[in-house]
Amino acid sequence: MLDVQNIRKDFPILNRTVNGKPLIYFDNAATSQTPQQVIDVIVDYYTNYNANIHRGVHSLSQEATDAYEQARVKIQKHFNAKHSHEIIYTSGTTHGINLVANGFSSLLKKGDEIIVSALEHHSNIVPWQMLCERTGASLKVIPMNENGELILSEFDALLNDNTKLVFVNHISNALGTINPIEYIIEKAHQFGAAVLVDGAQSCPHIKPDVQALDVDFYVCSAHKLCGPTGVGTLYGKEAWLNKLPPYQGGGEMIAEVSFEKTTYAALPHKFEAGTPNICGGIAFGAAIDYMNNIGFDNIAQYEHDLLEYGTEQLLKIEGVKIYGTAKEKTSVISFNVGNIHPYDIGTILDKMGIAVRTGHHCAQPIMDFYNIPGTVRASFMFYNTKAEIDSFISALKKAIMMLS
Missing domain, CATH: 3.90.1150.10 (Aspartate Aminotransferase, domain 1)
Structure with a gap:
């Protein structure tokens, strides 16, 4: 109790x-409220070791880098991802969804189909509509009933060999419905389709195990989990993340740059261009610690x-x-x-x-x-x-x- x-x-x-x-x-x-334990971590960062990460040789940079990457490992363990480099820092759930949608622009073609559910937040509808406009793929919708539940027989009927992607929220933000994502993931995989689950509303209430779910992508935001705004994570299976092209170009996501050719960094940095929300990432780890301590x-x-x-x-x-x-x-x-x-x-x-x-x-x-x-x-x-x-x-x- x-x-x-x-x-x-x-x-x-x-x-x-x-x-x-x-x-x-x-x-x-x-958005959830923020406990003092997380607020203290934010204040400590800006008071004692505010510095840019990964490239600095000085002590503050190394301290900030260690704290930021330790938080990534906390997030990895919380979601039971196989590797820490399967955890990509984002600005939130919407960023994670758009990152995946952008990546699939080069993988889809006319005649391909993607499926969303009738229970989705606009953030898990609009990026896929934009993807269809770019690629010529078509968008199908799993209908809902009066109780606010997905009609799974209709989902089964939508699946076919042209289905490439399925997107569904774990929990509806508008109704609170917990969707049967295990069933959806298993059925989609039978047709070779990848599955992205929007976990923005589920992560404050449920502790997802991404390996047990066998989900391909899972996205969430820290501010729903007693953490700060402006930071979240995308979990992606290593094989899928390696297939997708970078979402943004800039510093940190490169291996080598010349005017003739640029090669990209390995995961997770391939998707983390520019200076990240360093304090936000560290505080996200603290928020996960806080909630896990409660259980x-x-x-x-x-x-x-x-x-x-x-x-x-x-x-x-x-x-x-x-x-x-x-x-x-x-x-x-x-x-x-x-x-x-x-x-x-x-x-x-x-x-x-x-x-x-x-x-x-x-x-x-x-x-x-x-x-x-x-x-x-x-x-x-x-x-x-x-x-x-x-x-x-x-x-x-x-x-x-x-x-x-």
């Missing part, structure tokens, strides 16, 4: 007020309890409709109340110190499926409490009264 009250002491922001009310932060699917099994159980409790309390309110009722789901509740616009509810909740997300959550095709403009989304982390949910329910009732 988690000692939640003790954990909450690690997060300075949870002590602040908003509009004169104690902050209740239920926008964790957008992902403990996190999953506690957040499941919050999800069940929040769902039960919400459904007691007349007019509430929850979108996303999959059997396998994480701690995200998307809902509307009658004909009240979600933006109006979110605005009033903010006046009472409660942070939720409103809108289409960068998942407009999902909202189009339900024929709604958007939802109110409450998303919980392991530092939230049932008492906060009670306050949220009370505030929501007040908002409904004011808007009815």
